[in-house]
Amino acid sequence: MVSVMEIYQLTPKLNCKKCGLPTCMAFAVALLxxxxxIEDCTPLLEPKYEEKLKKLREVMAPxxxxxxxxxxxxxxxxxxxxxxxxxxxxxxxxxxKGSAIGLGPKSDKVILVVEDGVVKCLNPKECRRFGPxxxxxxxxxxxxxxxxxxxx
Amino acid sequence: MAVCTGCSLLCDxxxxxxxxxRIAKTKNLCRKGFGRYRSLTSDRSVPRVDGKQVGIDxxxxxxxxxxxxxxxxxxFGWSCSTLEAQRKGxxxxxxxxxxxDDTSSICQGEIVDMIIRGELPTCTLDDVRNYGxxxxxxxxxxxxxxxxxxxxxxxxxxxxKLQRGHEEDRTAFLIDIRTSPTAKILAGNFIQISPGGDADxxxxxxxxxxxxxxxxxxxxxxxxMITTLKKxxxxxxxxxxxxxxxxxxxxxxxxxxxxxxxxxxxxxxxxMVGHYNMRGFNQLLFDETGFINRVSFGDGVDHGPMYxxxxxxxxCDLALVVGTDPISSLPAGIAKALARVPMITLDxxxxxxxxxxxxxxxxxLSGIEAGGxxxxxxxxxxxxxxxxxxxxxxxxxxxxxxxxxx
Numbered sequence: 001m002v003s004v005m006e007i008y009q010l011t012p013k014l015n016c017k018k019c020g021l022p023t024c025m026a027f028a029v030a031l032l033x034x035x036x037x038i039e040d041c042t043p044l045l046e047p048k049y050e051e052k053l054k055k056l057r058e059v060m061a062p063x064x065x066x067x068x069x070x071x072x073x074x075x076x077x078x079x080x081x082x083x084x085x086x087x088x089x090x091x092x093x094x095x096x097k098g099s100a101i102g103l104g105p106k107s108d109k110v111i112l113v114v115e116d117g118v119v120k121c122l123n124p125k126e127c128r129r130f131g132p133x134x135x136x137x138x139x140x141x142x143x144x145x146x147x148x149x150x151x152x
Numbered sequence: 153m154a155v156c157t158g159c160s161l162l163c164d165x166x167x168x169x170x171x172x173x174r175i176a177k178t179k180n181l182c183r184k185g186f187g188r189y190r191s192l193t194s195d196r197s198v199p200r201v202d203g204k205q206v207g208i209d210x211x212x213x214x215x216x217x218x219x220x221x222x223x224x225x226x227x228f229g230w231s232c233s234t235l236e237a238q239r240k241g242x243x244x245x246x247x248x249x250x251x252x253d254d255t256s257s258i259c260q261g262e263i264v265d266m267i268i269r270g271e272l273p274t275c276t277l278d279d280v281r282n283y284g285x286x287x288x289x290x291x292x293x294x295x296x297x298x299x300x301x302x303x304x305x306x307x308x309x310x311x312x313k314l315q316r317g318h319e320e321d322r323t324a325f326l327i328d329i330r331t332s333p334t335a336k337i338l339a340g341n342f343i344q345i346s347p348g349g350d351a352d353x354x355x356x357x358x359x360x361x362x363x364x365x366x367x368x369x370x371x372x373x374x375x376x377m378i379t380t381l382k383k384x385x386x387x388x389x390x391x392x393x394x395x396x397x398x399x400x401x402x403x404x405x406x407x408x409x410x411x412x413x414x415x416x417x418x419x420x421x422x423x424m425v426g427h428y429n430m431r432g433f434n435q436l437l438f439d440e441t442g443f444i445n446r447v448s449f450g451d452g453v454d455h456g457p458m459y460x461x462x463x464x465x466x467x468c469d470l471a472l473v474v475g476t477d478p479i480s481s482l483p484a485g486i487a488k489a490l491a492r493v494p495m496i497t498l499d500x501x502x503x504x505x506x507x508x509x510x511x512x513x514x515x516x517l518s519g520i521e522a523g524g525x526x527x528x529x530x531x532x533x534x535x536x537x538x539x540x541x542x543x544x545x546x547x548x549x550x551x552x553x554x555x556x557x558x
Contacts, residue, residue: 079296080182080183080186081299082303083302083337087318102304104179142337145296145334
């Protein structure tokens with residue numbers, strides 16, 4: 001998984017503030033949190049940073065499928081065990097007759113479901129990591145036996 | 153709701169959308185179960201006699217003829233077939249004076265036998281979900297073998313008396329020789345042992361339970377584990393193949409541990425049976441003969457290790473294989489010996505066994521194309537209906553026809 005430092009090393013390191021943030025390190029953090037796009041850094045689009053831009057796009061490619069909360073599901077690693085579905089506190093609260101007791105979800109408000117043998121994220125906005133008052137909950141990743149779920 | 157026959161959990165909360173003969177979308181199936189559903193349209197077997205494709209009725213007639221002529225047939229497999237088919241299989245074994253054995257003979261037979269005979273206490277998986285607060289997974293990796301075991305029944309779900317689930321109300325230990333995916337989840341309670349070290353660990357646990365200092369392993373960790381085990385309101389041990397193979401012939405040690413734990417609190421055992429209806433065959437045969445496997449109907453009912461698939465291969469002159477793929481799963485030497493015996497195989501798919509069989513009879517996939525019933529790993533009967541029509545007959549129908557023709 002790409003780290004903030006890795007992204008920072010690929011920025012122009014000018015602290016020009018053109019992206020609206022005070023430093024390139026802040027931009028790297030925002031880029032990883034999906035609050036900014038690569039294109040928001042205008043100097044990076046100049047020809048002299050072509051190499052860095054190309055490499056940045058490469059390192060950001062694996063996290064392209066991340067949800068608004070930064071959740072990434074590696075479907076190739078998922079066993080479809082549903083541990084995350086049953087352990088997710090939001091699923092438990094919203095679906096007491098289904099996922100809370102180990103059964104398939106019966107409510108539309110659940111975040112994680114297992115479809116075609118792999119886990120899918122349905123309602124990322126319900127996640128406790130969403131929005132400004134987010135909590136750094138990690139029960140879905142901690143209970144995954146194959147480390148198929150990650151947060152960026 | 154459909155039932156998944158991918159493993160012995162027999163999950164009955166599966167949602168399936170069908171588009172003609174194709175599975176369009178599934179919900180709640182683990183990868184293993186999804187693989188079984190997806191196999192509906194891949195690698196299906198065709199009726200064959202001596203390598204030539206024939207009609208299914210011709211294959212059945214040839215199978216009946218071979219069974220009628222055989223002096224000492226072996227009927228093997230059964231773990232991936234319904235209770236109804238297994239009942240017909242036992243009837244066929246009686247009629248042909250055959251040896252009948254199933255995969256439990258080389259799997260968890262000893263533990264299942266002790267449970268069915270009442271020598272080990274057991275409970276249902278629903279009891280585990282509702283009341284099981286201390287769990288021991290021993291010599292198994294449920295995340296890989298039964299992907300929904302921990303999420304559906306044992307560790308993660310909230311139960312009637314365990315409203316806070318794994319976060320506060322449940323403790324689970326894993327005893328294994330390797331850092332498996334399950335070990336990664338239960339990292340703090342993972343006890344790694346050396347291969348074959350299960351009996352020594354049991355001795356150490358018994359020593360601590362007797363108030364002595366254990367001679368092996370980390371003494372503090374052992375005492376801490378036993379303290380937790382003794383505090384349980386209801387404990388459950390899930391022995392896997394690792395424990396079954398390690399304790400082979402010394403299963404009294406497991407019995408001693410469970411009975412010693414039961415002096416303080418309540419402990420049950422549920423073996424991690426792999427195939428979806430191995431437990432069903434064991435129960436059926438036990439009800440009819442008093443033995444769970446390795447039975448010969450040659451001269452009345454006889455039982456013994458000489459009737460296990462491994463030994464029976466030396467004397468049988470025909471093998472009928474139903475609901476398993478022994479050529480792929482048995483050790484190479486035994487598979488080679490089996491391949492030398494004329495085989496009749498009933499299987500929905502092409503397998504190494506069907507490839508080496510003299511007669512192949514394709515059958516419907518149970519749970520998808522054929523209905524029936526099966527016993528879950530905890531002995532609870534689960535019934536299922538077919539979710540689509542099939543051009544293939546079920547195992548039960550084929551065995552009935554063979555019975556009629558003999």
